[in-house]
Amino acid sequence: MSNNILLGISGSVACSKTELLVSTYSKNFNFKILSTFNGLNYISDKFIEEYKPLSDWSDLKGSPHIELARWADIFLIYPASANLISKLANGIADDLLTSTYLMYKNPVYIAPAMHEEMYLNPVIQNNVSKLSTKNLIIGPRFGSLDIGDKGLGRLIEPDEVFNIITKSKDKIIVTSGPTTEKIDDVKVISNTSSGKQGRAIAIELLARGYEVIYVHSSNIEPLPHAKNKAFSDSKALFNIIEKESIDSKYLFMTAAVSDFIINKSSGKISRDNGPFNLTLNPNIDVVKAIKEKNENLITIGFSAQVNNELNFEKLKYKNIDFLVINNILDNPFGSKNNKIYLIDKDKLLIESGTHDKNEIANLIIDTIIK
Ligand SMILES: Cc1cc2nc3c(=O)[nH]c(=O)nc-3n(C[C@H](O)[C@H](O)[C@H](O)COP(=O)(O)O)c2cc1C
Structure with missing residues (x-):
């Protein structure tokens, strides 16, 4: 002893x-x-x-x-x-x-x-x-x-x-920040996710002693005492999660993954060639694909919506365990605060007030990890 x-x-x-x-x-x-x-x-x-x-x-x-x-x-x-x-x-x-x-x-x-x-x-x-x-x-x-x-x-x-x-503690993956899909070697499409909510969740899990794999956008600072893995496009994000999920217990899928991918052109598309049409192809559903590969991974999806709809259909379609919903019209990307609804397959588990994202992180973790 x-x-x-x-x-x-x-x-x-x-x-x-x-x-x-x-x-x-x-x-x-x-x-x-x-x-x-x-x-x-x-x-x-x-x-x-x-x-x-x-x-x-x-x-x-x-x-x-x-x-x-x-x-x-x-x-x-x-x-x-x-x-x-x-x-x-x-x-x-x-x-x-x-x-x-x-x-x-x-x-x-x-x-x-x-x-x-x-x-x-x-x-x-x-x-x-x-x-x-x-x-x-x-x-x-x-x-x-x-x-x-x-x-x-x-x-x-x-x-x-x-x-x-x-006590030995579980390994948990937390993804955070936007994906960036390349149009050519210079231009990209991305989104305005700040990664703050994912970061707050990772910090709180670290404080509770979990082994945290912090999978973050390459334009977001790593966390000093997590195992950090940077991604840029959604394919890289998928590959990291797929590898790390083999021995992980939970996945907090807070990253904002592009709905579309692009067939990247090499070089730099020039305006001198006149108008240019960009074809956006629907991306795979990353979280759904990961869960299909690893049924035991307790998976928490995040849905940035323009309403407060409790989207049980989305949760069932992805076959994930929990869905955190936030209304980006009330708390846009980058806000210090957040207000969330947390649902499982059957019911609403939490309707939070508006709080600092660190406090929201505590609330989510307290409800999901008993
Ligand atoms: C009232 C008071 C509270 C302090 N609390 C902290 C603290 O929580 N953390 C910290 O790093 N420094 C704190 N400091 C400053 C440290 O005491 C100071 O940097 C000191 O040199 C640390 O010495 P040590 O690292 O040798 O113990 C505090 C200072 C005062 C006067």
């Missing part, structure tokens, strides 16, 4: 959750706790008194970074500040916690916590991405932050951490 947990703490207001985590789980696990010097300012005197977090080399004799790294079955950093993430990503070892990290051979669970602006800063995104090649980044998620703000940067909850540590 993996009972020895080495817990790292850094300077974040979210440290109150660290105290809750330790007091809840110390019955089942042996904790040894390391803190950055700043981290000590965010935990209570009572906690320091009871659990004696180590921060200074002089706190222990010998070579504690070696002994602690070898003692730990699990190494969890909760919360990880922007500063600590950057140090770890760049091999800085100027205290006990960062030196022990460098000594530790196995993947570390790292739970970032910070304000959204800090988290989305390209330097931090890049450092999270670097860390994710060796470690398991858990969260952050969208929710309440310091000074009453809301955003992406909230530390995941203690029980979720243990859910992730103790």
Whole structure:
């Protein structure tokens, strides 16, 4: 049984959750706790008194970074500040916690916590991405932050951490953004999907510890700690999903796939040749074709409509498990907010209010993944 947990703490207001985590789980696990010097300012005197977090080399004799790294079955950093993430990503070892990290051979669970602006800063995104090649980044998620703000940067909850540590999680594919079909080597047809709803779903699934394959348009940023696969046209999208779906449990088909494909001309069609007729051939129904190949894949389709019709016929035709409907006249492509209807084969499961797409993502996942 993996009972020895080495817990790292850094300077974040979210440290109150660290105290809750330790007091809840110390019955089942042996904790040894390391803190950055700043981290000590965010935990209570009572906690320091009871659990004696180590921060200074002089706190222990010998070579504690070696002994602690070898003692730990699990190494969890909760919360990880922007500063600590950057140090770890760049091999800085100027205290006990960062030196022990460098000594530790196995993947570390790292739970970032910070304000959204800090988290989305390209330097931090890049450092999270670097860390994710060796470690398991858990969260952050969208929710309440310091000074009453809301955003992406909230530390995941203690029980979720243990859910992730103790249970292996399913693999899930989330597609996001528009396809782009080439007319010639220069021109394309595409659509105005922003990919925001798919991205929000992928972020929330990552925060819950799932292995997420984020299949995104090549013009959309990858996610730092997902397995990212970029596509441009609908054929490339189909090929990626077909390959990844073999061992996946769910497919969230949020990408906006072109209804039509084109016989691409080579070179550049010039206006000098006068009017030009473009033949748009109906595309295959990508989600229907995938589901036909892999019946066990729990498949969630997304339907951008100009009305609120609960399109049970569409769901049945595609033979998928769930359909999320949104009215693009109310919330056009690119909106921050969304309002959805979620149906299965028989009934309406949710009619949401108008909420931030991250909150809608939570609602969809809570309903579909029990
Ligand atoms: C009230 C307060 C709350 C803070 N919360 C966070 C936070 O949640 N995440 C973060 O990355 N930095 C936060 N900071 C800034 C860090 O404490 C600061 O970057 C510090 O240098 C981190 O040190 P450490 O990484 O060595 O623990 C906060 C600062 C203050 C004053």
